[in-house]
Amino acid sequence: MHKRVHINITFLILLTSLMMSAQLDVFQERSQYVLNSYVRGGLVDYKNLKEDTKTIDILKESLSKTKLDELSPQELKAFLINAYNMTVIISIVENYPTSSVMDINGFFDKIKHQIAGKSLTLNDLEKNWLFKKFPDARLHFALVCGAISCPPLKDTIFNGQNIESRLDKITKTTLNNSKFITIDMHEKTASVSKIFDWYQSDFKKYKTVLNFINKYTDKTIPAGFSLQFKKYDWSLNQS
Numbered sequence: 001m002h003k004r005v006h007i008n009i010t011f012l013i014l015l016t017s018l019m020m021s022a023q024l025d026v027f028q029e030r031s032q033y034v035l036n037s038y039v040r041g042g043l044v045d046y047k048n049l050k051e052d053t054k055t056i057d058i059l060k061e062s063l064s065k066t067k068l069d070e071l072s073p074q075e076l077k078a079f080l081i082n083a084y085n086m087t088v089i090i091s092i093v094e095n096y097p098t099s100s101v102m103d104i105n106g107f108f109d110k111i112k113h114q115i116a117g118k119s120l121t122l123n124d125l126e127k128n129w130l131f132k133k134f135p136d137a138r139l140h141f142a143l144v145c146g147a148i149s150c151p152p153l154k155d156t157i158f159n160g161q162n163i164e165s166r167l168d169k170i171t172k173t174t175l176n177n178s179k180f181i182t183i184d185m186h187e188k189t190a191s192v193s194k195i196f197d198w199y200q201s202d203f204k205k206y207k208t209v210l211n212f213i214n215k216y217t218d219k220t221i222p223a224g225f226s227l228q229f230k231k232y233d234w235s236l237n238q239s
Helices: 002-038 046-051 053-065 073-094 122-133 137-141 163-175 200-206 209-216
Strands: 113-115 118-120 181-184 189-192 226-229
Touching: 002 046, 002 053, 002 073, 046 053, 046 073, 053 073, 053 113, 073 113, 073 122, 073 163, 113 122, 118 122, 137 163, 137 200, 163 209, 189 209, 200 209
Parallel strands: 189 226
Antiparallel strands: 113 118, 181 189
């Protein structure tokens, strides 16, 4: 009798683990589907996605039930980025139509989302989970906050195998885009994304923001150039 009970408990534990792993697979599959079906040139077709209630429901359920305990650090890092980007999309869809996430009360700091068994705001997910576990400045160019001045959504989700190479590639692509950085050689100034102003402390590993930028840009900003910060456009990143 005791042996049968032990076997049953072991089986239930294994079954639960498999179910949790399956939820991650579902979340990744649906996230990729959203990128393939509703994102073009980094812009999101929120209007039509809102009508795809099945996809939104599956995303929310799988996101809430994914188990993180068995993920490797790289898999966890990838999951948290995907979770942030998909949660932004879900939250916008649930409040659509809107012209800006800033018009949605508490979009970043009050609205709670069910993520991996926890009730979190977007700020919780970004600051207390992702950046606390992985203090990586490149993350600022992978997280997409639903605004025109955010880095554009890419066409492929992150995973444990591609996370580091893709973070390098995305950071380099973003910082070589004049939307984020422009250099005036005559005035000896560089106009850079407001991200570098808001999150200066996240770049302290590189001693200066300029050092970080020059690590990833094709055209180096010369020493002595002053930095100016571009106005942030909070208009919705909708197609």
